[in-house]
Amino acid sequence: MFSTEVKVRVRYAETDQMGYVYYGNYPTYYEVARVEAMRSFGMKYKDLEASGVMMPVLENHSYYLLPGKYDEELTIKVSIPELPKVKIKFLYDFYNEEGKLIHKGETILAFINMETGRPVRMPKEMEEVLSPFYQ
Amino acid sequence: MFSTEVKVRVRYAETDQMGYVYYGNYPTYYEVARVEAMRSFGMKYKDLEASGVMMPVLENHSYYLLPGKYDEELTIKVSIPELPKVKIKFLYDFYNEEGKLIHKGETILAFINMETGRPVRMPKEMEEVLSPFYQ
Amino acid sequence: MFSTEVKVRVRYAETDQMGYVYYGNYPTYYEVARVEAMRSFGMKYKDLEASGVMMPVLENHSYYLLPGKYDEELTIKVSIPELPKVKIKFLYDFYNEEGKLIHKGETILAFINMETGRPVRMPKEMEEVLSPFYQ
């Protein structure tokens, strides 16, 4: 399956008074991770939207194992566990600088034609790049 | 079971270029909803932390049914489906101004002694207020 | 001059590990304050955009006097110091629950025709409501 690594450094803005990353900031990290994952196989989300397809989120699941901390560079292992059709699932495993798994996330997104508002299949270019990973 | 309603108005800051509420902002709305829910039965989360107990999030689940829109006043039906012990679960149903269910959320939090870092049972005062709802 | 009061409660998401409101969150409070100020004299920013006029920010100035704290209900005195023409200036004075002035802000926005991208004069309806305050 397709899998890659993305790094993100925790900003002060993203901490809360508990001294850790605010729980609601992980979905933004997921966004960074999946956009960079797509960029790594040659797809820019920006271009996808420009071509008339958007990818709204349908479901999001987060598991907080250990706190993320200010200024840490987190490593996000992002993967697409199965070949997408009309939906795409991303998994995210977060590791801190000591290599400990601190967080797990899962997001399901749809492909939507922006003109009709209706679900469509994954764009062809994306299928061509991804399908070799699922054979 | 305990259940109440909390209202939140969508800020411009919370929209994204899709024109809707950014998916990562719902957990912040959940936080507002559960803090106001606790306030409605006489518990201030601020006082809880001051007394040495914090409530970090263990799990978060979000289901995006319809988009939230700028300036809408969303009604959040927040409930605690079972009497908490060492964990507490909150459910959130979001309705837009037309009364349509647009979003569902679920958050599981722990009670943690801030000094020892260890899980503790729900504070007594909270149990006293909540237990009548589960008889 | 036009002036009104808007209240905003500090969310946990808005604090940082210093234990205070993160400095970058005040502009969002300003947005809430000026949108509610406009609503108080019968203008919805949402309707303004729907009518083809947007109000991007040109300048923003913030003065941090005392920290804002979690769960405090801040009172924002928002005012429009002079009758707007092609720009509008908002001033914001933030008071905490003890009545202390903790923060001052100033924002200058333009009126922009969304089709042409060009500056326009303040919409008529807005001028009609505001001008009595400046005589």
Added chain:
Amino acid sequence: MFSTEVKVRVRYAETDQMGYVYYGNYPTYYEVARVEAMRSFGMKYKDLEASGVMMPVLENHSYYLLPGKYDEELTIKVSIPELPKVKIKFLYDFYNEEGKLIHKGETILAFINMETGRPVRMPKEMEEVLSPFYQ
């Protein structure tokens, strides 16, 4: 004077329904820029706090010249225009991918002893690194 460049890529979370970077997100970019600037001359803000000195913001000024856009990699030229004493001023010039100046910012921060809450002089190590730039 000391000056360096920091890059930041615009996240979807940071856009608003105008289709641009929300005006309130620039101060977070400033934070990233000055923390990376400090890292470039061997100071970690995290270590500074650990040593008992924090740097709260006193003033912030933002000038919005052109919109920032989703997925753009912005180049921030960050500089410290004069040798700091009890305060430090940072200037930020933002350039988009076409090399156009789109935004200017200025932040003044204090050095505060976290125990006493009182202003202190810039830490010695910082002065030693910075002073050669101002001779």
